[in-house]
Amino acid sequence: MRLPRPIQNALDWVRHDLGAKARLGGGIHRRVALGATGVLVLAVAVWALVAGPLSGDDDPEVEARVVTVPVEIDDAAEAPVGPLGFPVVATRNTTRVGGSGPETDAAAIALATHPPSPGAAPVQAAVLVGAEDWQGGIAASVLAGPPVRAPVLIGDRDEVPEVTADALAKLNPVGGSGAADAAVYLVGDVAAPEGYVTERITGATPAERAAAIDELRSRLLRSAPESVLIASSDEAAYAMPAAAWAARSGDPVLFAERDRLPEATARALVRHREQPLYVLGPESVIGEEVIRAIARAAPAVQRIGEPGATASSIAFARYASSGFGWNINDPGHGLVLASAGRPLDAAAAAPLSASSRWGPLLVLEDASTLPATVRSFLLDIKPGFEDDPTRAVYNHVWVIGDSSAIGATVQAEVDELAELIEVGPGAGGTVSESDGMGDGRERP
Numbered sequence: 001m002r003l004p005r006p007i008q009n010a011l012d013w014v015r016h017d018l019g020a021k022a023r024l025g026g027g028i029h030r031r032v033a034l035g036a037t038g039v040l041v042l043a044v045a046v047w048a049l050v051a052g053p054l055s056g057d058d059d060p061e062v063e064a065r066v067v068t069v070p071v072e073i074d075d076a077a078e079a080p081v082g083p084l085g086f087p088v089v090a091t092r093n094t095t096r097v098g099g100s101g102p103e104t105d106a107a108a109i110a111l112a113t114h115p116p117s118p119g120a121a122p123v124q125a126a127v128l129v130g131a132e133d134w135q136g137g138i139a140a141s142v143l144a145g146p147p148v149r150a151p152v153l154i155g156d157r158d159e160v161p162e163v164t165a166d167a168l169a170k171l172n173p174v175g176g177s178g179a180a181d182a183a184v185y186l187v188g189d190v191a192a193p194e195g196y197v198t199e200r201i202t203g204a205t206p207a208e209r210a211a212a213i214d215e216l217r218s219r220l221l222r223s224a225p226e227s228v229l230i231a232s233s234d235e236a237a238y239a240m241p242a243a244a245w246a247a248r249s250g251d252p253v254l255f256a257e258r259d260r261l262p263e264a265t266a267r268a269l270v271r272h273r274e275q276p277l278y279v280l281g282p283e284s285v286i287g288e289e290v291i292r293a294i295a296r297a298a299p300a301v302q303r304i305g306e307p308g309a310t311a312s313s314i315a316f317a318r319y320a321s322s323g324f325g326w327n328i329n330d331p332g333h334g335l336v337l338a339s340a341g342r343p344l345d346a347a348a349a350a351p352l353s354a355s356s357r358w359g360p361l362l363v364l365e366d367a368s369t370l371p372a373t374v375r376s377f378l379l380d381i382k383p384g385f386e387d388d389p390t391r392a393v394y395n396h397v398w399v400i401g402d403s404s405a406i407g408a409t410v411q412a413e414v415d416e417l418a419e420l421i422e423v424g425p426g427a428g429g430t431v432s433e434s435d436g437m438g439d440g441r442e443r444p
Contacts, residue, residue: 068105075308088192093418094411096399097349103131103154106348107167113351116170123173124148128155128164129187129347134236135206136187137347138200139213141243143185143421145346146250148176148220152347155190168193173261176220198293206233207386208417214252214268215282225251227324228272230265231280232255236343237309237363241316243346244353244361256286261293267269278324281312283307309340309363314377317360326360326376331383332393334359337414339367339405349400357396368407375417384423392420 046319052202065374089096097112099105127150143150151171153164162167173183175197182199184192192198201216203209218224227248231239233255239404254265256279269277276299279286282305295301304319307311320327328335334357340346348359353359362374372397378395385392395418399411 022219023039027407030230032230056347079426089408089411091396091411091415092182094399094415096401096411098402100402100404102152102321102342102344102348103161104163105251105345106140106153109348109351110167111170113355114149114151114171116172122172123150124176125150125181125183125185126168126171126173127152127185127187127346128160128190128193129153129403130190131344132204132348133188133209133232133344134343135255136201136209136213136240137344138231138243138246139206139210140185140187140201141347141350142213142217142246142250142252143220144350149351149354150185151351154344154348155186157191158285159191160193161312165193168196177303181220187213203264205262205264207264210255211264211268214254214271217250217252217273220248223250225249225272225275227251228269228275228277229253229280230277231254231287232285233262235281235285235309237340237365238285238305238312240309240338240340240343240346240363241313241361242280244359245316247350247354248358249324250325253308256290256294258404259287259289260286260417266293266297271292273297274299276300276302276324277321278314281308307316308365308373310365310371311373313361313363314373317362317377328360328381331395333357336361336398336400337406337410338362338400340365342401342405343368345400345405349398352398364406364410367403367405368409368412370410373415376395376415378414382417383420385420386423387421389420395422 083435089098092356096438097105097108099108110126114120125143125148126283127140127143131154134215137152137154140152144152151167153167155164169182175183175198183196184198186192186198186200188201188203192200199216201209201212203212215270229242229245229251230315231240231242231253234257239253239255246253252268254268255262256265264311275298277294277300279301282303285305286303286340291303292303302321304325306315317326317328319325320329336349336352336354336359337426338349338361340363347360353361360375362376364374381395383393383395397414397418399406399414
């Protein structure tokens with residue numbers, strides 16, 4: 001008997017989810033198995049009641065019935081990818097945008113954060129960046145936050161990818177209130193979509209394009225930023241977290257090289273001589289000589305970052321100084337996980353950091369392993385409750401990309417680390433390793 005596509009999709013999801021959860025231990029496996037099987041049975045029951053006999057049954061007198069399907073756990077099962085890759089695999093505390101590439105992820109996130117609806121406010125603008133221009137995407141993420149809220153979509157030099165064109169048609173950007181405000185901003189050498197008022201942001205180098213985006217930001221927002229973030233134009237993994245902060249804060253991103261401050265960035269800093277500057281990445285990424293060059297143009301310069309792209313992204317997530325920084329050091333936040341191998345996913349995911357549960361982007365360098373540094377960070381901010389879980393705060397994690405970017409086992413482990421736990425009654429108690437928090441440090 002051939003199952004209808006909705007039921008086959010549900011079966012595929014169950015097999016994938018059970019396979020991933022089984023790796024984390026029997027207790028988790030048992031809980032998820034019950035819930036997942038219930039989902040499958042319910043899906044089949046609804047199909048049977050609404051659509052009639054399952055495909056392959058020609059007898060019109062066959063009554064609607066519940067059909068159960070045995071589920072075989074397969075550790076190698078891949079997550080099914082639905083339309084635009086969103087959302088196929090969601091756990092208790094995570095949601096995966098499972099696109100096979102940044103183009104699909106960007107389109108899915110754009111529609112998730114700007115769902116087409118007759119009563120929704122019109123989308124002012126969208127941004128198209130080239131498939132190889134991760135620097136342009138990160139710099140353009142400053143437009144993904146309020147008030148413009150322009151999602152970053154991925155284009156191509158010769159044509160607009162089908163998935164991008166479809167997302168644009170659904171978003172239907174109308175342009176801003178100003179006479180010169182475009183509906184689609186083109187960063188660099190990308191093909192312009194037909195039927196929209198466009199404006200092209202030019203520049204021969206990443207630093208020049210970022211400086212031009214900074215000028216566009218000033219024009220559209222009609223205000224100076226609170227701060228300016230300087231990221232590496234050479235080391236994508238270290239620069240990726242800048243996209244989330246730009247969308248959340250409206251702070252522009254400019255670029256520096258390891259041993260040189262580009263002239264375009266130096267000129268842009270003249271416009272920002274009153275704003276504090278923050279350099280993202282350790283000395284191996286942006287050297288001390290560059291810091292000194294930046295300091296000559298700015299009242300204050302601070303470096304944020306540690307060796308290793310993952311550790312550096314966590315340091316930025318924790319950082320706070322005079323109103324700048326995420327300051328994620330307690331429970332109740334959103335987080336975004338993206339692969340270092342897909343830097344444009346940082347730009348694609350930027351709208352997620354400027355809506356719903358606003359939160360920083362963490363960079364993972366291995367698709368199959370959750371680093372100990374991320375595990376420790378998630379334990380530090382793990383939510384708990386004493387008496388009533390419905391009055392607790394919760395963490396939610398977006399997982400960007402398919403299983404080739406971030407594996408199902410990693411997602412399942414993150415889900416467990418983000419799960420709300422009971423910490424026991426009484427104020428002022430502590431949670432230690434014996435309570436399942438993991439690293440042995442006491443926490444209030």
